[in-house]
Amino acid sequence: MRENQHVFICSDAVGETAEAVVRAAMRQFAFTSGKLKRYGHIKHEDEVSAIVEEAARCNGVIAYTLVQPELHGMMREEALRKGVRAVDVLGPMMQAFVDTFDDTPKRLPGLNQTLDAEYFRKIEAMEFAVHYDDGKDIRGLMLADVVLIGVSRTSKTPLCIYLAHKGVRATNLPLVPEMRVPDELMKRRSGLIVGLTMDPDKLLSIRSERLNAMGLPQGSRYASRERIEQELAFASGIMHEIGCEVIDVTNKAIEETVGIILSRFPAERERRRVT
Amino acid sequence: MRENQHVFICSDAVGETAEAVVRAAMRQFAFTSGKLKRYGHIKHEDEVSAIVEEAARCNGVIAYTLVQPELHGMMREEALRKGVRAVDVLGPMMQAFVDTFDDTPKRLPGLNQTLDAEYFRKIEAMEFAVHYDDGKDIRGLMLADVVLIGVSRTSKTPLCIYLAHKGVRATNLPLVPEMRVPDELMKRRSGLIVGLTMDPDKLLSIRSERLNAMGLPQGSRYASRERIEQELAFASGIMHEIGCEVIDVTNKAIEETVGIILSRFPAERERRRVT
Numbered sequence: 001m002r003e004n005q006h007v008f009i010c011s012d013a014v015g016e017t018a019e020a021v022v023r024a025a026m027r028q029f030a031f032t033s034g035k036l037k038r039y040g041h042i043k044h045e046d047e048v049s050a051i052v053e054e055a056a057r058c059n060g061v062i063a064y065t066l067v068q069p070e071l072h073g074m075m076r077e078e079a080l081r082k083g084v085r086a087v088d089v090l091g092p093m094m095q096a097f098v099d100t101f102d103d104t105p106k107r108l109p110g111l112n113q114t115l116d117a118e119y120f121r122k123i124e125a126m127e128f129a130v131h132y133d134d135g136k137d138i139r140g141l142m143l144a145d146v147v148l149i150g151v152s153r154t155s156k157t158p159l160c161i162y163l164a165h166k167g168v169r170a171t172n173l174p175l176v177p178e179m180r181v182p183d184e185l186m187k188r189r190s191g192l193i194v195g196l197t198m199d200p201d202k203l204l205s206i207r208s209e210r211l212n213a214m215g216l217p218q219g220s221r222y223a224s225r226e227r228i229e230q231e232l233a234f235a236s237g238i239m240h241e242i243g244c245e246v247i248d249v250t251n252k253a254i255e256e257t258v259g260i261i262l263s264r265f266p267a268e269r270e271r272r273r274v275t
Numbered sequence: 276m277r278e279n280q281h282v283f284i285c286s287d288a289v290g291e292t293a294e295a296v297v298r299a300a301m302r303q304f305a306f307t308s309g310k311l312k313r314y315g316h317i318k319h320e321d322e323v324s325a326i327v328e329e330a331a332r333c334n335g336v337i338a339y340t341l342v343q344p345e346l347h348g349m350m351r352e353e354a355l356r357k358g359v360r361a362v363d364v365l366g367p368m369m370q371a372f373v374d375t376f377d378d379t380p381k382r383l384p385g386l387n388q389t390l391d392a393e394y395f396r397k398i399e400a401m402e403f404a405v406h407y408d409d410g411k412d413i414r415g416l417m418l419a420d421v422v423l424i425g426v427s428r429t430s431k432t433p434l435c436i437y438l439a440h441k442g443v444r445a446t447n448l449p450l451v452p453e454m455r456v457p458d459e460l461m462k463r464r465s466g467l468i469v470g471l472t473m474d475p476d477k478l479l480s481i482r483s484e485r486l487n488a489m490g491l492p493q494g495s496r497y498a499s500r501e502r503i504e505q506e507l508a509f510a511s512g513i514m515h516e517i518g519c520e521v522i523d524v525t526n527k528a529i530e531e532t533v534g535i536i537l538s539r540f541p542a543e544r545e546r547r548r549v550t
Contacts, residue, residue: 005375005376014528014530014531014534015534016295016530017295017296017299020291020292020295020296021292021295021296021364021365021368022368023387024292024340024365024368024387025365025368025369025372026372027386027387027389028342028365028369028372028380028381028382028383028386029372029376029378029379029380029381030378030381038534040531040534059375060375061371061372061375061376063368063371065299067303085371085374085375086371087367087368087371088367089296089368090296090299090300090303092362092363092367093296093297093299093300093338093362093364094300094303096336096338096360096361096362097300097301097303097304097336099360100280100334100335100336100360101280101304101336103304103305104304105303105304106303106304106305107303108303110528111302111303112298112299112302113528113530113531114302114528115526115528119528123430123433123529124488126432126433126436127432127433129405130404130405130408130432130436133405155398157401157402157405158398158401158402161401161405161436161439164436213399251390253289253385253388253389253390253394254398255289255291255388256289256315256388259289259290259313259315
C-alpha cells in the first residue's frame with residue numbers, strides 16, 4: 001500500500017472493531033504508508049453518502065460496522081452506485097448467529113462500548129494492574145487473579161495490562177537474588193502464579209537496549225551475561241519451589257503469552273469472562 | 276444466545292482479530308452465556324478439519340482468520356461439507372485491498388503480532404503510562420505526548436493505558452485544590468494537555484461506589500456533593516488558565532474519549548501511527 005492509498009472506517013459506534021480488522025489485513029501487505037481515516041458515531045444517511053463520495057474520489061476502500069438497518073442499507077447502495085469497495089465487518093458474523101442460533105440482533109450502535117459490569121471489571125482490572133505493578137504493594141499478591149514472577153525485562157508489566165483488558169486482575173513481582181520473596185506469594189492459596197523466563201542472549205540484548213534508551217552507559221552488571229544467568233538461575237529456583245508453570249517468552253508477542261495464561265484459568269472463569 | 280450455543284475461533288496466528296469481531300457481534304444479541312472457544316496457531320489441515328467436526332457436533336458457528344491458502348481452503352471446503360457456518364473475518368478485507376490497490380498479500384500468519392517498531396512503541400508506552408501514573412514522577416509531564424488532568428475518578432488512568440495501546444505516551448495529573456500544580460505542566464511547550472471533567476452527580480455516585488468497593492464508610496468529604504463541586508471548580512480554573520481542551524467524560528466509554536484525544540493530534544503524527 002502506498003501513500004495515496006486510503007482506507008476509510010465507518011461506524012455508527014466508535015469503529016474499534018473495524019479498525020482492528022483493517023490493521024490486521026494491512027499487515028498482510030507490503031509496508032504501508034497508506035492513510036487510515038476513521039469516521040465514528042455516524043447518525044444520518046447523508047453522512048454515509050458523503051464518506052462513500054470521499055472514498056470514490058481517492059479510489060479508497062471502506063470498512064464499516066453499521067448496525068442500524070437504514071445506515072447499513074445506504075452504505076451498500078451508495079458503495080455499489082459509486083463503485084467503491086466497502087467491506088461489512090460485522091454483518092456476516094451477525095448473520096451467521098441469526099441463521100445458526102435463530103436469534104434476532106438488537107441493531108443498536110455502541111453496544112460494544114456499553115458501560116456494563118464487564119466494562120467496569122476491565123477498568124477496575126487496569127487500575128489494579130497499575131496500582132500493584134512491580135510488587136510496589138505486596139497486598140496485590142493476595143488480591144490478584146494471577147501473579148506473574150520473573151526477572152527484570154521479561155514483559156511482566158505489559159502482560160498485566162493486557163490481562164486487565166481481558167478483565168483479569170493481574171500483578172507482578174520482580175525476582176532479584178538480593179531480595180527476599182515475600183511470604184504473601186508463598187501463602188497464595190487460590191489463583192494462578194506464572195513464572196516468566198527468557199533466553200539469556202535475548203535478555204542481554206533487551207537490557208542493553210534498555211540502558212541505551214535510558215542514556216546509561218553499557219557495561220553495567222544489569223546487562224552482563226554473568227549477572228543475567230545468575231538472576232535466571234535464582235528465578236528458576238523460586239519457580240521450582242512454588243511449583244508454578246513457567247512460560248518462555250523469548251520471541252513471543254504479549255498477545256500470545258496472554259492466550260497461554262488465559263487458557264490456564266478454570267473453564268468456569270473463562271465462561272464468565274466471555275458472557 | 277444460550278448455554279448450548281458455541282462459537283469457535285480458528286486462527287493460524289493468535290485469533291485476537293476474530294475474537295474482537297465475534298465479541299462485537301455477540302453484543303448485538305440477547306444476554307449470552309454462549310461458549311467461546313479459541314484455537315490459535317493452527318498449522319495443519321487436519322486441525323482445521325477437527326475444529327469443523329467439533330463445531331458440527333454442537334451446531335456451532337466458526338469465525339476464522341486463516342491467511343495460509345491451504346488452511347483457508349480447507350476451512351471453506353470442510354465447513355461446506357459439514358454444513359457449518361464459518362465466517363472469514365479477514366478474507367474480504369484483504370480481497371478489497373487486492374482489488375483496489377492491486378497489491379499481493381504476504382499470506383504469512385502472525386504478522387499482526389510482529390515484534391516490530393510499532394509493537395515496541397506500544398509496549399514502551401504502556402510501561403510509560405504505568406511508571407508515570409498519577410503524577411508520581413513529575414518528569415513524566417515533560418516527556419509525555421499527552422497529559423490528562425482532572426479530579427479523582429475521571430478515568431485518567433485507564434485513558435492513559437488505552438492511549439498507550441495506540442502507541443501514545445500518556446500520563447496524568449490529579450487536580451486537588453490543596454496541591455500546587457507543578458510548574459512542569461505549565462512549562463510544557465509541545466504535546467497535548469487535555470482536561471477531563473464530569474457531571475457532579477455522576478462523579479458523586481462513582482466516588483460513593485468506590486468507597487463501598489474499598490470497604491470504607493460513606494459520608495466522607497471525598498464523596499460529598501460540596502467537595503466535588505469545589506474540586507471541579509478548581510480543576511476548571513486550572514484548565515482555563517492552561518487553555519487546554521476539556522472533554523466531558525460523563526457516560527463516555529474510554530474508547531470514545533480516546534478517539535477524541537487522538538483526533539487532536541497533528542495529522543502527521545496520526546499518519547505515523549497508522550503505518
